[in-house]
Structures are given as C-alpha cells and as structure tokens.
Amino acid sequence: MNDKVRFFITRFEELLNHEPEPGKYFHPRAYRNAAVRFRAHTGHKCEQVQRVFNTSACPLHSMPARAELIEKTGLNPFLYPAHLLPGCDLLSDSGTTTMTMEQWAQLLLGDEAYGSNEGFYELNEQIGITFGPEWRQDLNQQEQTLFIFHQGRAAEHALFFNLARLLNKREVPTLARAISGLPDRTGVFARLHRQIERLKRRTGVEPKFLIPSNGHFDTTAANIADCNIIPIDLNCAEHRSNNEQFLFRGNINLEELNELLTHLPAHIPLVYLTITNNSGGGQPVSMENICAVQRLTAEQKIPFFFDACRFAENAWFIKEREPGFSMKSLTEIVRQMFNCVDGFHISLKKDGLVNIGGALVIRQDGQFVRMPEYRQLLANLTDYQILTEGHPTYGGLAGRDLKAITEGLRTVVQEEYLKTRIEQVRRFAWRLESYGIPVLKPAGGHAIYLDVDRFFAGMSVDDRDYYGIAIVALLLIAGHRLCELGVYAFELEDVSQPRNNFVRAAVPRLTYEDEDLFACVEAIRTVYENREQIPKVEVVYGSDLPLRHFKSRFRFV
Ligand SMILES: Cc1ncc(COP(=O)(O)O)c(C=O)c1O
Structure with missing residues (x-):
C-alpha cells in the first residue's frame, strides 16, 4: 500500500479511537434513523382533550398558551398532554425507547x-x-x-x-x-x-x-x-x-x-x-x-x-x-x-x-x-x-x-449500542457543566440530575417552596419535560443535606440527537442564570398522599 495512504489510514483510525471530548464528535452514531415523525403533525383530535384543556388554543409553539395549559394541569408534568411538547420529553427513559427495525420486524x-x-x-x-x-x-x-x-x-x-x-x-x-x-x-x-x-x-x-x-x-x-x-x-x-x-x-x-x-x-x-x-x-x-x-x-x-x-x-x-x-x-x-x-x-x-x-x-x-x-x-x-x-x-x-x-x-449488550448511549448522556452533562450548572458527577447512565440544593447554593430557600417543582414547570413552558425527584417526590422536607434532591432529565433510548438535548440545555441555563426570579410553588392537592408526585397539583405563588 502507498505510504501516504497508510499515513491517512492511521490518522483516521486515531480519530475513531479518540477519547470522548466535550462538544466534539469522533465517531458516527451506531445507528441510522429509519422512521421519523414531525412533532408539528402529531396533534391528536380527542374531543374531551380539546374541550377540557382547550388544546386547539395551544399551538405547539405558543408559550403563553402552554403556560396556561400547565396551570390547568396543576404544574404536574405527568398530567401534561405529551403531544403538545415541542421539545425534549425527558420525563422518563422508561418505555420511551425507539425500537429498532429488527424489533418492529x-x-x-x-x-x-x-x-x-x-x-x-x-x-x-x-x-x-x-x-x-x-x-x-x-x-x-x-x-x-x-x-x-x-x-x-x-x-x-x-x-x-x-x-x-x-x-x-x-x-x-x-x-x-x-x-x-x-x-x-x-x-x-x-x-x-x-x-x-x-x-x-x-x-x-x-x-x-x-x-x-x-x-x-x-x-x-x-x-x-x-x-x-x-x-x-x-x-x-x-x-x-x-x-x-x-x-x-x-x-x-x-x-x-x-x-x-x-x-x-x-x-x-x-x-x-x-x-x-x-x-x-x-x-x-x-x-x-x-x-x-x-x-x-x-x-x-x-x-x-x-x-x-x-x-x-x-x-x-x-x-x-x-x-x-x-x-x-x-x-x-x-x-x-x-x-x-x-x-x-x-x-x-x-x-x-x-x-x-x-x-x-x-x-x-x-x-x-x-x-x-x-x-x-x-x-x-x-x-x-x-x-x-x-x-x-x-x-x-x-x-x-x-x-x-x-x-x-x-x-x-452490543458495545456499539452502549457506547452511543452512555456517551450521549455524558455529552448532555458536559454541556450543562460548561455553563456552571450543578449536575451530579460523574454523569449516570440514563439521565442527568440537576442538583437542586447546589442550584440554589448561597440563596435562602425554604424546602416548602418546592423550587424543584417550579424548575420543572418553567422548563415545561419552554417546551421540555423533566421531573422532580427530590424534596417533593421523596418527602425530604425535614431531611438535612446532603440528600438526593434532584430534577432529573431521563434520556429515552435511541430517540434524541444532541441537537435536541442541547436545546434543552439552553432552556435550563436560562432558568439557572435567572434563578432569583424562579417563583415559589404551593401544593393545592395531594401533599399527604402516598407517591404524591404522580398525583399532586400545584400553583405558582
Ligand atoms: C430502578 C427502577 N425500578 C423499578 C421501576 C418500575 O418499573 P415500571 O415503570 O416498568 O413499573 C423503575 C421505573 O422507572 C425503575 O427505574
């Protein structure tokens, strides 16, 4: 083989073996998109949903309309209609996988x-x-x-x-x-x-x-x-x-x-x-x-x-x-x-x-x-x-x-699948860290966790103002759905720090690209950099119920 060709082969191989680095890609994804769905065309036409939530008044990209709808659904992300989310749905990685063509077959x-x-x-x-x-x-x-x-x-x-x-x-x-x-x-x-x-x-x-x-x-x-x-x-x-x-x-x-x-x-x-x-x-x-x-x-x-x-x-x-x-x-x-x-x-x-x-x-x-x-x-x-x-x-x-x-x-258990999966979550965490946003480190396997106690470090906040719930509600207005796994979900009101007080963004498998996740990062950054403006939240229903975070309703005060 020509030495110069050999030279380039070696350089290209080095690229493929490069350690992951924030903001850079050395390896193409292990899979190709085989089916896609445009978000703007996914609205369903259920009569009751239209009537109760007035969803026809909530076009996918109207933030004021979405803010109203979020108030109607009690600031609870589990109750928000999924088809009206223009951004990343990171409520859970559970059951949200995009199946492979082999599975569909x-x-x-x-x-x-x-x-x-x-x-x-x-x-x-x-x-x-x-x-x-x-x-x-x-x-x-x-x-x-x-x-x-x-x-x-x-x-x-x-x-x-x-x-x-x-x-x-x-x-x-x-x-x-x-x-x-x-x-x-x-x-x-x-x-x-x-x-x-x-x-x-x-x-x-x-x-x-x-x-x-x-x-x-x-x-x-x-x-x-x-x-x-x-x-x-x-x-x-x-x-x-x-x-x-x-x-x-x-x-x-x-x-x-x-x-x-x-x-x-x-x-x-x-x-x-x-x-x-x-x-x-x-x-x-x-x-x-x-x-x-x-x-x-x-x-x-x-x-x-x-x-x-x-x-x-x-x-x-x-x-x-x-x-x-x-x-x-x-x-x-x-x-x-x-x-x-x-x-x-x-x-x-x-x-x-x-x-x-x-x-x-x-x-x-x-x-x-x-x-x-x-x-x-x-x-x-x-x-x-x-x-x-x-x-x-x-x-x-x-x-x-x-x-x-x-x-x-x-x-x-295929290496190429897991490498793609774990490194995507890691890049998501890196991007947040690059803005100084406190996330749990090192990044876990399926989600990034915003550390709510460190999010408000140096500020005087009361657990009973449920700021984790407020962060989730604001991000929902921005079009992304995360979930609180902290003071409210785990009933930590009387528990001193350190504790697991998180807002979690769980990444569905084989579903999003970095572009989607990085758009979500920008919304999180906006909330973080304006954290003194985050409104308090009060519980209007369900604070004494078991598994209360699935069922409760809140409002901004
Ligand atoms: C660690 C763990 N155990 C159990 C469950 C419950 O699984 P399922 O939602 O299928 O009931 C979950 C779901 O998210 C989980 O993360």
Missing part, C-alpha cells in the same frame, strides 16, 4: 396463541444467553421460576405481596423493639427509627421487617411499604459526600449493611441492589460491591436480589471503569453480575429496549428456593400471576411483545 412475527407461545420459548432462551443458563425456566420442571409481567412494578408487587404473606408466619419482635438500645455507630438505626415512625403513622401497624438497598426506586419503595416492610436506602459514603471522582457512586454502604445484617438478620427477608441506582443519580454499582453484598448475605443465608432495570448500562460502566474488566465482553460481565444473586426483577421498558414488559426471575439453585420457609413462594407466585396477569408464560403481554423483548435483549 419481530412484532409482525408475533405468535398470539394463549400461553406457551413461540415468543415465550424464544424469550426464555434469550434470558439464558443474556444472564446465564441458570436463569432459564427449566422446561422439565413443574415449578415456574420465570414470571413475565406487563411492567416492572407488577413484578415487584407480586414478589413483596407473596413474600409478606409468608413472613407473617415468622415470629419476631417488632423492629422498634429489636433496635432499642442497640449501639448506633453509623447512624443507620436512627434513620431506621425515623422510617419506622413514619410507616406506623401511615398504617397504624408496628413493622417487623426491613429491606435494605443501595437505593430503592420510588415505586419499589412504595410496594415494599404497602406490605408494611421498611424500604431502607444505604447510599455509599462517597455518594453522600458528593465525591465527584468516585466512579461507582451507586454502591451500597457496606458498613451500614453489615451493621443491619449483624444485628437484625431475622428481620431482613431480602437485600437489594438497584443497578444502576436510579434514585441515587443513575450511578453504577461496581462488581466489587456486588460480590461483597453476595458474601455478606450468603453468610446470613439471606436472599440477594437485583432490581435489574439498567443492567446493561451498569455492565458498561464496570467494563469501562473497574480494573480487570476492560477485556471482558459485556455478556461475560452481565453473567458475572447475575451469578451473585438469587433472583431479580426487571422493568424491560429500560434495558429490554421495549415500550412495555417486565419480569421476575428466581434462580433455581438460589437461597429462595432452598429456604424451607419460602418453599411455597413459587407456587404462590404462580397462583398470584394467573389471578392478575394471566399465565406466567405471557404475563399480560401480547405474543409479539415477547418477541420484541427478545430482540431488545440481543441489542442492548
């Missing part, structure tokens, strides 16, 4: 037989390929271990509801009694005590059990609390001290976990890791931390579970950041992670790359199945599922959905 091949359809067998096979063969439903076995659900929280509810029924038979003192007089080296018992009091106020019943986690998602926590079990979050010390150099801020606090496991083993039916840790900033959990939790829980014979919504993104961070993993394939890393747990549930609306779907999977040789106390669990889950979702082999989903999930699981 699979939808056409859906087998709509009732139960044990083709889609079930293909999904079962793929679960073995993705997570490891031990996770596959053994078709020779009578007991069901793979339960399909229509979404993540349905799987969670099934697990906690059935677990709580079995736990009712366990004779233990109340948690309040069990922790009284215990030395509190880490402060975890004081936090537990506050949560016991809060749950008792709500239910009137003394709780006996707790489920520790690195960070329960809001609906997971609510499902656990609904069974009168305390969901307790053990964020690691580096996360609490906002250590921006620490690369695994999603880790569980092992010291606190050890304290709980040592003193309260009979009160802990399960230990959790949420991968990645959504309510703690979409931060990853290291393999080292996963293995440590496995050791601690195995010593006490307590089952260990993943809330596995973003397992592939977590695996990417392990490959990128943890010593010893850069040469391993993503599937090898995923399998190593899942080799540590006794079960997991997953909302497939995230790393399943689909718009609907969930699952609960219990390992046949894991703690759960081995513990005599839980012997009935699998049978109870099967009954529960038939009562609520249908046969466990379709779990409330159409046969075609099962095929799309199978295809999504194939795509999600």
